[in-house]
Amino acid sequence: MIHHLALANDWHAAQKAGEYRISTLGRTLDQEGFIHCSRDHTQLRAVHTTFYAHLTDPLLVLDIDPTGLDIRLENDYPHLYGPLPLTAVTAVHPYTP
Numbered sequence: 001m002i003h004h005l006a007l008a009n010d011w012h013a014a015q016k017a018g019e020y021r022i023s024t025l026g027r028t029l030d031q032e033g034f035i036h037c038s039r040d041h042t043q044l045r046a047v048h049t050t051f052y053a054h055l056t057d058p059l060l061v062l063d064i065d066p067t068g069l070d071i072r073l074e075n076d077y078p079h080l081y082g083p084l085p086l087t088a089v090t091a092v093h094p095y096t097p
Helices: 008-017 041-052
Strands: 002-007 022-024 059-064 071-074 077-080 089-094
Touching: 002 008, 002 041, 008 059, 041 059
Parallel strands: none
Antiparallel strands: 002 059, 059 089, 071 077
């Protein structure tokens, strides 16, 4: 299981579009080339502290089953190359720091 921190609005838009294509805060998959993920909640908290702590918008944690996805470890972080299929998201939780 890997995880991705998402703005709630981005996740809701993905559900309408049929796939998730946001790499990280303010950058799309097309701009970045991959979707940033975290291998555990410790990494996820570090991502929040570094990039998202200033936001007041609701954040969600997407739990992702990496089976069949093009996941590559880079600098100890999993990166997903390609869009995130909604079917790979096994659970969605509100993020609480």
